[in-house]
Amino acid sequence: MKPLHLALLILLLATCVSLAQTPAPDMTIVKAARLLDVKTGKYMEGQAVLVRGGLITAVGAFSELQKQAPDAAVIDLHNATLLPGLIDCHTHLLQNYDPEVGEDDNMALTVSGMSTASRALLGAKMGKEDVEAGITTVRDLGNSGVTGDVALRNAIRAGWVVGPRMAVSTRALSAAGGQFGSLQTGAQSVVAQEYVVVGNPNAARDAVQQAFYDGADLIKVIVNTGPRVIAPDTMKAIVEEAHRVHRKVAAHAIGDDATRIAAEAGVDSIEHGYVIPDDVLKIMAAKHIYLVPTDYPPETYAAMSKSSAALPPEVQKQRQERFRRIAESNHERLRRAVAAGVPIAFGSDEYYDIPGFTRGQSSLKPFESYAQSGMTPLEIIQAATIHAADLLAVNHLGSIEKDKGADLIAVEGDPLKDITVLERVRFVMLKGKVVRNDLK
Numbered sequence: 227m228k229p230l231h232l233a234l235l236i237l238l239l240a241t242c243v244s245l246a247q248t249p250a251p252d253m254t255i256v257k258a259a260r261l262l263d264v265k266t267g268k269y270m271e272g273q274a275v276l277v278r279g280g281l282i283t284a285v286g287a288f289s290e291l292q293k294q295a296p297d298a299a300v301i302d303l304h305n306a307t308l309l310p311g312l313i314d315c316h317t318h319l320l321q322n323y324d325p326e327v328g329e330d331d332n333m334a335l336t337v338s339g340m341s342t343a344s345r346a347l348l349g350a351k352m353g354k355e356d357v358e359a360g361i362t363t364v365r366d367l368g369n370s371g372v373t374g375d376v377a378l379r380n381a382i383r384a385g386w387v388v389g390p391r392m393a394v395s396t397r398a399l400s401a402a403g404g405q406f407g408s409l410q411t412g413a414q415s416v417v418a419q420e421y422v423v424v425g426n427p428n429a430a431r432d433a434v435q436q437a438f439y440d441g442a443d444l445i446k447v448i449v450n451t452g453p454r455v456i457a458p459d460t461m462k463a464i465v466e467e468a469h470r471v472h473r474k475v476a477a478h479a480i481g482d483d484a485t486r487i488a489a490e491a492g493v494d495s496i497e498h499g500y501v502i503p504d505d506v507l508k509i510m511a512a513k514h515i516y517l518v519p520t521d522y523p524p525e526t527y528a529a530m531s532k533s534s535a536a537l538p539p540e541v542q543k544q545r546q547e548r549f550r551r552i553a554e555s556n557h558e559r560l561r562r563a564v565a566a567g568v569p570i571a572f573g574s575d576e577y578y579d580i581p582g583f584t585r586g587q588s589s590l591k592p593f594e595s596y597a598q599s600g601m602t603p604l605e606i607i608q609a610a611t612i613h614a615a616d617l618l619a620v621n622h623l624g625s626i627e628k629d630k631g632a633d634l635i636a637v638e639g640d641p642l643k644d645i646t647v648l649e650r651v652r653f654v655m656l657k658g659k660v661v662r663n664d665l666k
């Protein structure tokens with residue numbers, strides 16, 4: 227044997243021996259001062275979680291779990307509170323708008339100027355920021371080019387990049403023009419890169435089939451954009467076709483007509499619904515249709531808009547007043563929805579690059595708006611965990627229980643007293659792997 231070959235053989239043997247001597251512990255016990263049972267709203271003191279292969283295999287006293295798994299690695303989070311990973315039911319990871327550019331121009335620039343590949347890479351960054359802030363699952367609702375969302379979801383599943391668990395819709399179904407502002411005839415071909423226009427029930431059925439062929443987990447419909455509203459029979463065809471294969475439908479709908487068309491067709495969630503009449507709320511409660519309130523505090527609306535620093539003081543004041551009125555109107559309709567018994571799931575609809583915030587951090591701002599509407603911290607946490615899991619049909623997520631996915635977050639402070647502690651997540655475990663730990 228040549229000396230070089232011998233050296234390589236020795237190196238190989240040495241590597242094998244060292245691998246055999248230090249097996250990676252495949253079990254982990256996560257220990258914290260207390261754990262929140264999101265179903266009952268009760269803290270469980272002195273409990274720990276045993277994690278194996280990405281699953282929670284036991285919840286119990288630390289000493290008991292150590293007896294069960296003496297070789298498990300231990301992560302001690304000391305005085306922190308453990309919660310299940312958060313679920314954002316309305317994301318757009320593949321776009322990041324510039325607040326200095328208007329909404330219509332942002333869309334035109336993004337769709338015509340960025341390739342789907344480029345948007346998927348942007349989505350990888352946004353997704354990582356979501357996870358780092360504690361959002362371990364998202365339902366990504368379009369504005370992702372042609373199947374860019376599928377590419378990102380699959381890359382995350384394959385472990386190519388770190389990102390949240392994703393359910394994706396591919397291109398949203400819409401009336402003519404999608405959500406674009408006015409485009410000249412020659413430029414309108416760009417619409418098909420972002421939306422599938424469905425003008426009648428047959429086109430709607432074809433579009434639903436195509437979405438599933440393209441890799442969609444669910445269907446997103448833009449029920450209205452200005453005066454362009456999907457017709458009731460077309461909406462019914464969409465829901466029928468998706469439900470026939472046990473997939474869900476998320477409906478962007480705002481105002482009396484659009485929310486009624488969506489609710490009567492039997493969609494699974496109404497997104498935004500900034501204006502919803504009481505009779506539609508009644509239908510939603512009766513049919514268990516979720517409202518996903520994508521509401522923000524006034525100062526976040528301001529941060530998502532063009533800077534007003536150069537404007538005269540009286541114009542700045544008018545703007546602030548406008549954002550305050552929008553927020554108040556949102557509060558009023560969320561109060562009516564909760565009182566009517568409509569189930570609520572958290573959704574951020576965040577797609578702006580807000581200075582000083584990661585995507586994940588700004589995505590949690592709706593919690594403050596929900597709290598201002600009168601939802602209790604527990605109701606908000608449930609909207610972002612078990613209720614969101616119900617809407618996404620991911621019942622293996624959303625709470626810390628045996629046999630559920632090991633998506634855990636930890637915070638300092640008491641989230642049942644102050645919901646804003648969730649804006650400062652200190653520890654994140656995703657599928658049993660630690661993504662972040664500031665509590666060492």
Ligand SMILES: [Zn+2]
Nearest residue numbers: 316318367575
């Ligand atoms: Zn949206």
